[in-house]
Amino acid sequence: MAVSRSIIPDPIARQPWGMLIPLLLLVAFGAAVLFSAAGGSWDPYASSHVLRFGVFLLMAAVIASLPRQFVRLMTYPAYVVILLMLGAVEVMGAVRGGAQRWLDLGFMELQPSELMKPVIVVTLAMFYSSLPAGLTTSWRALFIPAALIALPVGFVLLQPDLGTSLAIVFGGGVVMLLAGLPLRWFVAGGVAALAAAPLVFFFGLQEYQQRRILTMFEPEADALGDGYHIAQSKIAIGSGGIFGKGFNNGSQSHLQYLPEPHTDFVFATMAEEWGLVGGLFVIGVFVIILRWGLNVARRSQDRFGSLIAGGMTATIFFYIAVNLMMVMGMAPVVGIPLPFMSHGGSSMLTNMICIGALMMVNRWNRDTPRSGLAD
Structure with a gap:
């Protein structure tokens, strides 16, 4: 050896x-x-x-x-930039197959929603790593990350792209679970999702x-x-x-x-x-x-x-x-x-x-x- x-x-x-x-x-x-x-x-x-x-x-x-400190420094700016790109897709995005998901950069067509999948993971990891352990069960630990997930998901659903939206929610949700949020919150969220499923099916899809x-x-x-x-x-x-x-x-x-x-x-x-x-x-x-x-x-x-x-x-x-x-x-x-x-x-x-x-x-x-x- x-x-x-x-x-x-x-x-x-x-x-x-x-x-x-x-x-x-x-x-x-x-x-x-x-x-x-x-x-x-x-x-x-x-x-x-x-x-x-x-x-x-x-x-x-x-x-x-990449060093740890550089990643921590660039996490929130990267999230904001990709969120702005998702907004730009709605204004000037290229349309293919009836969906508006791409930005034409000249040398390539970029799908910002794909970048949001890993970026939302790093963003929530940054948030929870900076959150004091005693606040893991507080409203801040739930509603701020939920908002960070909901903003890009809202843009992606407008494209429309249900699969990518679910991927962003899943990746973010797993980080929230691993961060130590109470399991009862996820159970309650699952029950609420099941109750809302018929409404989403008939009026949201x-x-x-x-x-x-x-x-x-x-x-x-x-x-x-x-x-x-x-x-x-x-x-x-x-x-x-x-x-x-x-x-x-x-x-x-x-x-x-x-x-x-x-x-x-x-x-x-x-x-x-x-x-x-x-x-x-x-x-x-x-x-x-x-x-x-x-x-x-x-x-x-x-x-x-x-x-x-x-x-x-x-x-x-x-x-x-x-x-x-x-x-x-x-x-x-x-x-x-x-x-x-x-x-x-x-x-x-x-x-x-x-x-x-x-x-x-x-x-x-x-x-x-x-x-x-x-x-």
Whole structure:
């Protein structure tokens, strides 16, 4: 061991390879699935997928190098800037597919709501790390963070983007739970949400969103309409069996029966060709990544780092859980891509920010002896 450490440069040896190697394998597997989804071509999906991951991996390395005091200093300004960008989307945002979610920066189109997912985690971690322990059960511990969540969610719902809104709420809610707020508050909030669900369904959701929820319960009732996505996804997954039909031999995606085979339903594309074995590999890698993130949170030497790591892990988990339930017909189709496999820059950006933040907290843990959870 001593010889190997002397041969390998210390900055390389100190990286969390137990997480990075499975992640690299997952991205490579995703590129193979996207190659097949394009009919056996690297363009337009697989090549850009690998390129984006390379760029965002460098970005994650930069995030991982940030010192704790710099992150604390920039947290609230970053939240305000992205909130202003969300407001700008409503005024001058680019419209695609009937949704107004993007800012055209000339060299790229940016979706500010994606940036808010990790930023809300760091913002609430900053708030609770600065809050005296005795005030954790006070009104300040509940209403100020709730307002910090509600402001961006309000803008995102106007776009409209229900999936991203839920992701922001979930990430923020997990940080609030980990911060030690009384469990009864969450139970009361859950009961209130259930009571308000009928009102939200009939008066808060648009017609297409209502149809997506109803279709989840009985997709076969409109198999050629609103239930088409889920029905074809189930067919693709089921037809793969244990070992799949073989690489580049998927009929559902190649014959264009499966909608969005390279984005939201990439897991169905994979399962048809690689079967149960491929699905277990993908889920196994996700388990490794999530377990590593939870370990980073547990080993954190202060409240700020612990809450960041817990919230970032929860954000990645939200993407994974919702996408997998969606493609299996257990959740409405809400446009949540599968991390590190789906083609799309916005999703890759968000999840690699989360990975970079986890690597950052992991470095803090390594460089600073554990001294409790007080800042």
